Amino acid sequence: MAEKEKGRQEGSPIPNDGVWRDAAESKAPLLKLQAARLTRRCAISLAMASIVAPLFHGDAV
Template sequence: MAEKEKGRREGDPIPNNGVWRDTAESKAPLVKLQAARLTRRCAISLAMASIVAPIVFGEAAHD
């Protein structure tokens, strides 16, 4: 029987040698992600969505 990653018999943790860490350069700012969500849901421009996003999601933009 093949050993699965979840629920090992001995309870050993899953090794992290194949996991890549996120870098600061690869993470998009929260406001940009929220603005992209608003453009899809509300059919508004990205400029308008980036202004409205902190108001809608209740967070202030601190870049």
């Protein structure tokens, strides 16, 4: 049976060769989705929802 990546016995960390990092472009669709949800829930404009969405959902920088 092949050794699994999670269960390494010698305790060495799993390499991050195949892991992709988040880019700024990947956050724009999330902001649009969150703003659209706020417009439905709170009956506010899309412009106001796009400003408030990072604060409301906890993604404020």
